[in-house]
Amino acid sequence: MERGSPTAGPPVGVVDLSPDRGYTFHxxxxxxxxxSAFAIFLLWLLLWVYRRRARRQSKEELEEGRS
Incomplete structure (x- = not known):
């Protein structure tokens, strides 16, 4: 059998896991x-911490103003 013939199968060292052509694309x-979902989650978490800190600071400023 010749090395470049179409019936030779995959080259040595290459594993063909799926007959689906779009396997790698999927x-x-x-x-x-x-x-992307993980990055969005991290951004949401950072914004939540930032807003929580800002809310606490504004509450402290209001309490200081009342005293």
């Missing part, structure tokens, strides 16, 4: 979605 899309 994996990249899922990776992008997962990383």
């Amino acid at each position: 994996g990249k899309v899922m990776l992008f979605v997962t990383v």
